[in-house]
Amino acid sequence: MELFNVLTVQQARATLQQHLSLQPQTETVPLLQGLNRLLAQDIVALEDVPGFDRSTMDGYAVRARDTFGATEALPAYIDVAGEVMMGEAAKGTLLAGQAWAIPTGGMLPPGADAVVMVEYTEELDSQTIGVTRPVAPGENLVRRGEDVAQGKVVLTAGHRLRPQDLGILAAVGVTEVPVLKPLRVGIISTGNELTAPDQPTEPGKVRDINSYTLYGQVLEAGGQPVLYGIIEDQFASLQQAVAGALAENDMVLISGGSSVGARDVSAKVIETLGNPGVLFHGMAIKPGKPTIGAVVAGKPVLGLPGHPVSAMVVFDLLARPIIAAAGLQKAETAFPLRAALTRNIHSATGRDDYLRVSLRRLTDGSIVADPVLGKSGLISTMVKAAGVAHIPLNKEGVEAGELVDVWLF
Numbered sequence: 001m002e003l004f005n006v007l008t009v010q011q012a013r014a015t016l017q018q019h020l021s022l023q024p025q026t027e028t029v030p031l032l033q034g035l036n037r038l039l040a041q042d043i044v045a046l047e048d049v050p051g052f053d054r055s056t057m058d059g060y061a062v063r064a065r066d067t068f069g070a071t072e073a074l075p076a077y078i079d080v081a082g083e084v085m086m087g088e089a090a091k092g093t094l095l096a097g098q099a100w101a102i103p104t105g106g107m108l109p110p111g112a113d114a115v116v117m118v119e120y121t122e123e124l125d126s127q128t129i130g131v132t133r134p135v136a137p138g139e140n141l142v143r144r145g146e147d148v149a150q151g152k153v154v155l156t157a158g159h160r161l162r163p164q165d166l167g168i169l170a171a172v173g174v175t176e177v178p179v180l181k182p183l184r185v186g187i188i189s190t191g192n193e194l195t196a197p198d199q200p201t202e203p204g205k206v207r208d209i210n211s212y213t214l215y216g217q218v219l220e221a222g223g224q225p226v227l228y229g230i231i232e233d234q235f236a237s238l239q240q241a242v243a244g245a246l247a248e249n250d251m252v253l254i255s256g257g258s259s260v261g262a263r264d265v266s267a268k269v270i271e272t273l274g275n276p277g278v279l280f281h282g283m284a285i286k287p288g289k290p291t292i293g294a295v296v297a298g299k300p301v302l303g304l305p306g307h308p309v310s311a312m313v314v315f316d317l318l319a320r321p322i323i324a325a326a327g328l329q330k331a332e333t334a335f336p337l338r339a340a341l342t343r344n345i346h347s348a349t350g351r352d353d354y355l356r357v358s359l360r361r362l363t364d365g366s367i368v369a370d371p372v373l374g375k376s377g378l379i380s381t382m383v384k385a386a387g388v389a390h391i392p393l394n395k396e397g398v399e400a401g402e403l404v405d406v407w408l409f
């Protein structure tokens with residue numbers, strides 16, 4: 001039996017997107033819990049950072065013009081009239097012909113416009129230094145607002161918070177951040193042959209792998225995984241499980257039961273749950289061909305192939321972008337690595353291939369990708385691999401030495 005309605009990855013994504021209506025929910029979390037979360041709104045700086053002109057060197061705050069023409073042979077002699085204490089405002093104004101001792105990070109006294117590094121000064125007596133090299137106005141200091149100017153948008157809605165982003169928010173005094181709630185993703189494994197990892201196996205039975213790989217992938221993508229365990233390959237029990245998961249989550253992943261065998265009930269079950277239902281059954285990819293793409297009441301329901309490698313690959317292609325965007329339609333920000341494939345690989349045209357590869361760096365510094373060969377039922381191949389190389393739709397294969405895009409795990 002032929003699978004119907006086989007789509008390319010681009011078509012599959014677009015088809016799902018057309019019918020999705022995920023409503024992003026927001027919540028406010030303490031800054032330290034904001035890492036890797038998506039900002040729900042723009043953050044505007046309410047103050048300048050730094051809030052004052054600030055020295056970047058240990059030395060003396062001066063007026064630059066008082067140092068013009070200074071040389072080692074003919075230093076500029078300047079009166080030491082004060083000292084800036086770290087973390088305190090300067091107690092006074094720097095006048096022409098004066099220098100104030102200042103530490104790195106100290107606040108410039110009003111009147112100063114540059115800092116001379118201590119290395120370019122000589123102490124003549126406790127009151128006077130000789131400056132042996134001129135400084136230009138603005139040298140060795142950070143201007144008020146140079147890092148962040150008051151009123152500027154420091155981070156935009158949809159941005160994923162990285163450690164440096166927590167830093168800039170701390171700098172502007174933001175201690176709570178509005179973020180998108182992670183999509184809740186229900187995960188169901190189906191198959192009469194499946195047994196839980198803490199159970200002994202019997203002939204004919206295998207332990208459930210996909211619940212674990214998908215749980216990890218959902219978390220990594222920024223979603224909140226919810227496991228529903230192993231459900232037998234039987235219409236009524238699967239229907240009940242999927243309906244329950246759909247009611248409690250924003251997305252449902254069902255692995256197994258997606259191909260066209262007599263027991264493969266996923267598509268039939270999804271069709272009973274609401275509109276528009278199954279949008280495609282089959283993708284022009286390898287592995288992952290027998291994938292079901294469905295939307296029920298605005299929520300994606302994906303029937304992933306049971307083979308563990310295929311389920312992971314399809315998750316990355318279809319589910320990850322939806323979870324990562326969390327409804328915000330964010331552009332793809334990750335870039336693949338380019339590496340030379342080390343052997344000839346055949347691929348049928350009209351199909352995107354995702355080839356498991358491990359990576360090596362050669363002595364000349366270039367990176368090569370070694371295919372990790374093996375059937376898509378073998379989880380060990382994913383463990384050996386560092387990522388998947390993409391062989392695009394229109395290519396008949398790749399020759400040894402050709403560069404390919406590698407998406408790292």
Ligand SMILES: Nc1nc2c(c(=O)[nH]1)N[C@H]1C(S)=C(S)[C@@H](COP(=O)(O)OP(=O)(O)OC[C@H]3O[C@@H](n4cnc5c(N)ncnc54)[C@H](O)[C@@H]3O)O[C@H]1N2
Nearest residue numbers: 189191208209210211256257258259264304305306307310
């Ligand atoms: N006659 C055909 N047979 C198959 C075709 C085909 O085109 N014609 N496609 C093959 C491909 S490709 C794949 S992929 C699988 C997809 O099968 P299903 O999605 O229907 O999944 P199952 O039949 O339930 O399982 C396939 C395989 O994966 C194992 N499995 C399932 N779930 C888990 C799990 N949670 N943890 C570990 N392993 C799991 C299952 O035991 C089977 O071995 O169909 C091919 N057949």
Ligand code: MOO
Nearest residue numbers: 287288289310376
């Ligand atoms: O697509 Mo199957 O997913 O090739 O193993």
